[in-house]
Amino acid sequence: EVQLVESGGGLVQPGRSLRLSCAASGFTFDDYGMHWVRQAPGKGLEWVSGISWNSGSIGYADSVKGRFTMSRDNAKNSLYLQMNSLRPEDTALYYCAKDPGRIAGRPVDYWGQGTLVTVSS
């Protein structure tokens, strides 16, 4: 059974940094691309970033480009999202999600439960 467990969320002041993690199990992690998707309170889904199986290809939404960095450690079956220069509009539930293929090129097929990030002074 595919399991994705996010951690690292919390309350942070504007301009500060936060690092999210996602622990994956139940599938061969290094065979699949991965994504981060977020959902602001009461709002819709927004794709944030995607990474290929070997970290060779990474994409970012324009809203986070230059501030967020996505990475993965296949030896640890883990995914990360380093978020710098956080803004109030980054407040959201952040989901770790699996791609059906090796590159980050298809809509996700499995989701974690999410970790809440709140950016506020």
Added chain:
Amino acid sequence: QSALTQPRSVSGSPGQSVTISCTGTSSDVGGYNYVSWYQQHPGKVPKVMIYDVNKRPSGVPDRFSGSKSGNTASLTISGLQAEDEADYYCCSYAGSYTLVFGGGTKLTVL
């Protein structure tokens, strides 16, 4: 990276059919056969209902079907049931290792 366009809300009575549209461009919906639809009940994690435009994961009722014409994808739910009331989102590959979601559609079963 503009969001795909979905109607804000649709409604139907039990047993009826409804269709939710998802309009993009030739750079996303129209350019790839990688469109998925997700159902999200309040406070729950999204669930994939359709992938690759018209394929259904195991366990999803065949009342749910997907299609695409040009830059517009569609989700049709036939034989509406009360438990279908939820938010629905489309998502498409948009090139250069990016995805784009629609704004979401609230389905009300009258």
